Amino acid sequence: HKDPHYMSGRTTMVHLFEWKWDDIAAECERFLGPRGFGGIQISPPNENLAIRSRNRPWWERYQPISYRLVTRSGNEQQFENMVRRCNNAGVRIYVDAIINHMTGTWGENVGTGGSTADFNNWYYPAVPYGRNDFNSPQCVIQGNDYQCCADRVRNCELSGLKDLNQGSEYVRGKITEYMNRLIDLGVAGFRIDAAKHMWPGDLSAIYSRLNNLNTNHGFSHGARPYIYQEVIDLGGEAVSRNEYSSLAAVTEFKYGMELSRCFNGQNQLRWLVNFGPNWGFLASNDALTFVDNHDNQRGHGAGGNILTHKRAKQYKGAIAFMLAHPYGRPQLMSSFSFHDTEAGPPMDSNGNIISPAINSDNTCGNGWVCEHRWRQIYQMVAFRNVAGNTGINDWWDNGSNQIAFCRGGQGFVAFNNDNWDLNTNLQTCLPAGRYCDVISGEKRNNGCTGKVITVGGDGRAQIVLGANDYDMALAIHRGQDS
Ligand SMILES: O=C(/C=C/c1ccc(O)c(O)c1)N[C@@H](Cc1ccc(O)cc1)C(=O)NCCCOc1c(-c2ccc(O)c(O)c2)oc2cc(O)cc(O)c2c1=O
Numbered sequence: 001h002k003d004p005h006y007m008s009g010r011t012t013m014v015h016l017f018e019w020k021w022d023d024i025a026a027e028c029e030r031f032l033g034p035r036g037f038g039g040i041q042i043s044p045p046n047e048n049l050a051i052r053s054r055n056r057p058w059w060e061r062y063q064p065i066s067y068r069l070v071t072r073s074g075n076e077q078q079f080e081n082m083v084r085r086c087n088n089a090g091v092r093i094y095v096d097a098i099i100n101h102m103t104g105t106w107g108e109n110v111g112t113g114g115s116t117a118d119f120n121n122w123y124y125p126a127v128p129y130g131r132n133d134f135n136s137p138q139c140v141i142q143g144n145d146y147q148c149c150a151d152r153v154r155n156c157e158l159s160g161l162k163d164l165n166q167g168s169e170y171v172r173g174k175i176t177e178y179m180n181r182l183i184d185l186g187v188a189g190f191r192i193d194a195a196k197h198m199w200p201g202d203l204s205a206i207y208s209r210l211n212n213l214n215t216n217h218g219f220s221h222g223a224r225p226y227i228y229q230e231v232i233d234l235g236g237e238a239v240s241r242n243e244y245s246s247l248a249a250v251t252e253f254k255y256g257m258e259l260s261r262c263f264n265g266q267n268q269l270r271w272l273v274n275f276g277p278n279w280g281f282l283a284s285n286d287a288l289t290f291v292d293n294h295d296n297q298r299g300h301g302a303g304g305n306i307l308t309h310k311r312a313k314q315y316k317g318a319i320a321f322m323l324a325h326p327y328g329r330p331q332l333m334s335s336f337s338f339h340d341t342e343a344g345p346p347m348d349s350n351g352n353i354i355s356p357a358i359n360s361d362n363t364c365g366n367g368w369v370c371e372h373r374w375r376q377i378y379q380m381v382a383f384r385n386v387a388g389n390t391g392i393n394d395w396w397d398n399g400s401n402q403i404a405f406c407r408g409g410q411g412f413v414a415f416n417n418d419n420w421d422l423n424t425n426l427q428t429c430l431p432a433g434r435y436c437d438v439i440s441g442e443k444r445n446n447g448c449t450g451k452v453i454t455v456g457g458d459g460r461a462q463i464v465l466g467a468n469d470y471d472m473a474l475a476i477h478r479g480q481d482s
Pocket residue numbers: 059062063098104158159160161193194196230232295302
């Protein structure tokens with residue numbers, strides 16, 4: 001469950017948070033496929049409670065009401081269409097699976113697809129789940145439970161949400177039925193939301209009952225679903241991510257926290273020379289890495305002062321480093337704009353999600369940020385693909401915030417977070433030639449729209465990164481020589 005099954009030569013996933021299925025299908029064909037993206041994490045496709053009293057907050061999608069494939073993102077037919085079109089474009093689909101709980105008691109009993117639920121009697125007829133499918137005695141997780149009591153973290157309610165008993169054969173059956181239907185529709189795997197709130201033994205039983213991936217969608221025989229478990233664990237809690245990393249991959253929240261600290265100036269970039277398990281991170285093959293995610297980009301999530309699109313220069317620097325560095329399997333966040341941390345996606349007066357507009361310069365409009373369409377970001381997805389499974393070599397730093405390294409003989413990156421210019425002759429590990437810097441521009445016809453770096457026969461080049469340049473990174477790689 002640790003292999004994403006990306007099409008060959010692809011390495012990176014993007015979380016198209018709150019996108020509609022039809023828009024995702026189009027994005028696969030017009031952008032993500034051609035640009036070499038490996039996969040997409042989609043918002044939960046199962047029916048959720050419509051919380052109109054809070055003006056449809058983003059977290060309503062994390063309050064299941066049934067396992068019917070009906071949400072504001074689309075219906076089952078649109079879901080199937082998206083999966084087929086994206087797989088055909090070489091882009092895999094990963095489903096955000098909310099299997100720890102159902103909804104709470106918000107007094108609104110209509111889902112987005114028309115199902116109803118009776119929270120007071122703990123009844124979800126469209127599944128169906130009844131009272132004895134939930135943990136009892138009923139209890140709510142308290143703050144200090146995270147430190148003291150692993151059993152309460154699993155058996156009590158998270159934020160008052162009805163806590164399913166995954167130890168029950170019936171509940172396991174309903175969960176695996178839901179996930180196997182998605183596998184048969186062609187998805188490549190799952191994000192397991194709130195995994196630390198479920199027993200590893202129960203999760204293991206559920207994973208073992210999942211079908212192999214659907215060979216009609218280009219997966220090899222016997223391919224197991226890619227599973228990455230959301231375990232928010234920055235250390236010091238009763239529940240450890242190590243209980244889960246033997247079952248499947250785990251979200252490495254320390255990664256985004258530490259990288260944000262380095263690129264927002266709290267730590268010097270030179271310390272990144274041994275970034276990876278030496279920093280207490282999971283093994284590379286076990287780690288789903290990211291800078292920000294849908295929860296912590298809103299400030300109150302795990303990791304404290306996380307870099308987001310709102311601090312563009314530092315964020316692009318951190319993302320470029322994540323994509324240039326071989327550790328882990330990276331996921332990019334693709335957001336909608338928000339001022340209110342509760343706000344849901346852009347919607348019309350009827351509560352329907354508004355599609356992103358694609359501007360003439362290929363950026364997004366209509367309230368969508370589309371970080372994945374920023375040149376400095378999508379160009380580094382291509383860099384990561386070219387770097388393949390090479391390691392890091394020829395590391396250089398200036399003892400503070402100027403660093404550079406090679407990926408085998410495939411690519412070279414440099415970063416400058418000091419407030420003075422980087423202007424140094426460095427080893428790029430590349431064959432002699434004129435290379436386009438993929439951060440400040442791109443190769444067009446036979447020229448470069450941005451910086452041009454001339455590499456000599458010894459592989460060395462004069463690398464210039466001004467402290468006041470628009471971006472703090474520079475990257476060149478094979479195939480981008482002009
Ligand atoms: O802020 C939120 C939602 C956050 C959230 C949602 C999805 C995630 O995947 C996630 O990581 C966080 N929700 C708001 C509003 C809210 C929602 C439901 C509710 O019954 C009460 C309030 C909030 O203030 N939540 C309390 C603090 C955040 O506590 C939540 C966590 C959470 C936070 C920190 C942890 O270390 C941890 O292990 C779990 O995970 C969720 C997962 C869900 O599937 C649904 C949830 O409602 C939540 C969730 O409330």
